Amino acid sequence: MEEEMAKLDRLKLIGQMGVGISHEFRNSITTVRGFIQMLSGRSELSQIKEYFDIMIEEIDRSDSIITEFLALSKNKALILKKDNINTCINRIFPMIHAGAYNDGKDIKLELSNVPDIDLDESALRQLLINLTRNAIEASPLNGTVTIKTYYEDEEVVLQIKDEGKGIEETILKEIGTPFFTTKESGTGMGLVICYSIAERHNAKITIDTGLNGTSFYVRFNSGDR
Ligand SMILES: Nc1ncnc2c1ncn2[C@@H]1O[C@H](COP(=O)(O)OP(=O)(O)OP(=O)(O)O)[C@@H](O)[C@H]1O
Ligand SMILES: [Mg+2]
Incomplete structure (x- = not known):
């Protein structure tokens, strides 16, 4: 000890x-x-x-x-407050939308009713920005990124879905390693930060990827368990 x-x-x-x-x-x-x-x-x-x-x-x-x-x-303790994830997403959406538009990509919301959970809004923003930026960067021109929320198995799920080419097995293994990047001007810190933010929310990140695109899921425990 x-x-x-x-x-x-x-x-x-x-x-x-x-x-x-x-x-x-x-x-x-x-x-x-x-x-x-x-x-x-x-x-x-x-x-x-x-x-x-x-x-x-x-x-x-x-x-x-x-x-x-x-x-x-700044592993500052997050300030977790009971909040609705949809409200937070709606507040930051105009900025994310503008970024996608500038890149010639589309982004849409599919938010369903979910219970409030413990959230740190500024950290959640950072998580959303990093995941949507990756999704936008992976998308073909005119491709659509979808931000979805839903309630499943007592978890509030945030899904970021893209229409990119998917992530190869060898790259998938490296994901989340500091400074791992396949992009010329990437820092390879985006996902590391997402994992750290998720962990501090007691949330889990899972990835589903294939030739038609990738989804990142962030699963927050709704506290009903
Ligand atoms: N949605 C995605 N589709 C395909 N590949 C992805 C996706 N998200 C992440 N990756 C892969 O994971 C790598 C690491 O992502 P991460 O966000 O940590 O860093 P980055 O995007 O390369 O750089 P940074 O986010 O720091 O600008 C990327 O370089 C890319 O190869
Ligand atoms: Mg990134």
């Missing part, structure tokens, strides 16, 4: 150090980015503008990895 506690303390310390280092690191790359941007505007350097653009892109990529890491390590 004592050993376990010591291990946990060490983990916490490493987490806190990580947060500290990330902050400092981010401050310094932001400065570098500023200078690169300034230089890339100089006419005498226009020949190598391409390189500046690549540098800025890479810095932005590092920055988004740090952003996601910080979001994850």
